[in-house]
Amino acid sequence: MTTSSRIEWTEQTWNPTIGCTKLSAGCKHCYAETLAKRLQAMGLDAYRQGFRLKLLPERLDEPRQRKKPTIYFVNSMSDLFHERIPDDFLDSVMAVIRDTPQHRYQILTKRHERLRSYFAKRPVPGNVWLGVSVENRRHGVPRIDALRHIPAKIRFLSCEPLLEDLGELDLSGIHWVIVGGESGAKARPMHPDWARAIRTQCEDQGATFFFKQWGGWGADGKRRSKKANGRELDGRQWNGMPETVASVVV
Structure with missing residues (x-):
């Protein structure tokens, strides 16, 4: 089902699959897993098995029912490029995306190798923004190069939860960078200088910067609570969004 999103950089979420498995350091306190367990306790049918991976083909047509141009975050409750999601199901998702050019679709993954191999054999729909999670140097930074070589109109990084200083980044071919700290009872702290360093590199290399939380x-x-901490970095909000039409750099 599609729902209005509380995520600051999107409008609606669309989850044709739910559930996932942990892959890297950013998954340790997965917000989607926590929410899935809550929905399971509430008795929602889709979450009867909690956070176990599940395909939901009955949800595929939902964006086709919405005529108003909308920004969709695809799979806020899963990873679309999980290794156990068949290529033919991914093909069905992409068919819906191609059939609804009035919408824009943001797809974020930690599985950069699957992302790259999938699109090595298929064109990227023009209304898709592709992103990878970059939470640390070991797991996250290597994903950037894989993303850079995929000819998506918008390529973006989600540095959330930002777990350490990422060091010097090559942002060539990257259009948008989102930075945020971790939420929840077991949240790990984010140092302001880590976020500032990414902001400076975005400014120097021409990527748009968004500070989420x-x-x-x-x-x-x-x-303290997420709400109390606010969204300001150095006294202001950074709400940059990429241009809807961007040059493709490969």
């Missing part, structure tokens, strides 16, 4: 820890290093 501090999460469970504020800029002052104190633990």
